[in-house]
Amino acid sequence: MALKWGIAAAGKITQDFVNAVNTLNKDDHDLVAVAARDLNRAKEFAKKFGVKKAYGSYLELAQDQDIEVVYVGTLNPQHLEVATLMLENGKHVLVEKPLCLNEKQAHKLITCAKQQNLFLMEAIWSRMFPSYQYVRKQIENGVLGDIQTVEVEFGFASLKNKDRVTKNCLGGGTVLDLGVYAIQCCQWAFKQAPKSINATGTLNDEGVDVDVLVEISYGDNKVGKIKTSALNTLSNTAKIIGTKGQITIPSFWCPTSINDIDGTEKTWPLPNAKFNFNSTNSCGLRYEADEVRKCIRANKKESENVTHNESLLIARIEDEIRKQIGVKFSEDD
Incomplete structure (x- = not known):
């Protein structure tokens, strides 16, 4: 139905x-x-x-x-x-x-x-993209060994003129607009709560972050390194590095391809849609729509791919980063 x-x-x-x-x-x-x-x-x-x-x-x-x-x-x-x-x-x-x-x-x-x-x-x-599902299996099968480092860069110079990113009253800043993707990638790879977070950033006149560097420690020398920017266009790539090698994910927030541990490229093309999309690989939104349907039809109240606890933890990390770099919304009171 x-x-x-x-x-x-x-x-x-x-x-x-x-x-x-x-x-x-x-x-x-x-x-x-x-x-x-x-x-x-x-x-x-x-x-x-x-x-x-x-x-x-x-x-x-x-x-x-x-x-x-x-x-x-x-x-x-x-x-x-x-x-x-x-x-x-x-x-x-x-x-x-x-x-x-x-x-x-x-x-x-x-x-x-x-x-x-x-x-x-x-x-x-x-997390619903086939590429993510594939990398998850590679991690769980031990192909990468123990995950040691996740490096994520996400930035677009074009965002410096976007109100939703630059205005405090709109909940702006790269932490919530871009950082959420980078944070979820680290959490997805390590599957544990951080031990410590260290963040530095540059704020605009509105008091929201336009450039941020974050290091998330998970203990045992496991670390997530994040860079976000609304001032510069970055590589927009995630690297998941283990003791046996690494997998690189271009366009990591919506990847239709990955560079596997053996250096080969694997691709999962998206279908054509009736209209052009506003953003990169947005046809991939179909995957999350299907995930929602599967969950609701199975009478589930949350998705195993993005659990409520996971969303709370991501929000907690976002809050801590904002606190350290001095970004505050009226809703934080």
């Missing part, structure tokens, strides 16, 4: 998500409605992407009885409010990363999902 989707917001990420979902089997996914604060924008979105209904408020979307699950693609400060609204109206929820602005909010949202007995997942789509 098709999973009935509602879409909260009509921005670039939700456009890419719906465009990707439309590459999946129509018997598995049904795009029921989209909501935006501007009804005309929602109507244009619905017409373009073949969504059945359009609403001018998130409350209307939450109250639509035809919808099973809502994808929340709003700006960071609205994640808690909009996702809670959907949960309280009986909807399962997939929330764009970061789950919330801080661990306190994330805990509140997860508690709400548990009270409502509904599925909730942070949209860390990277």
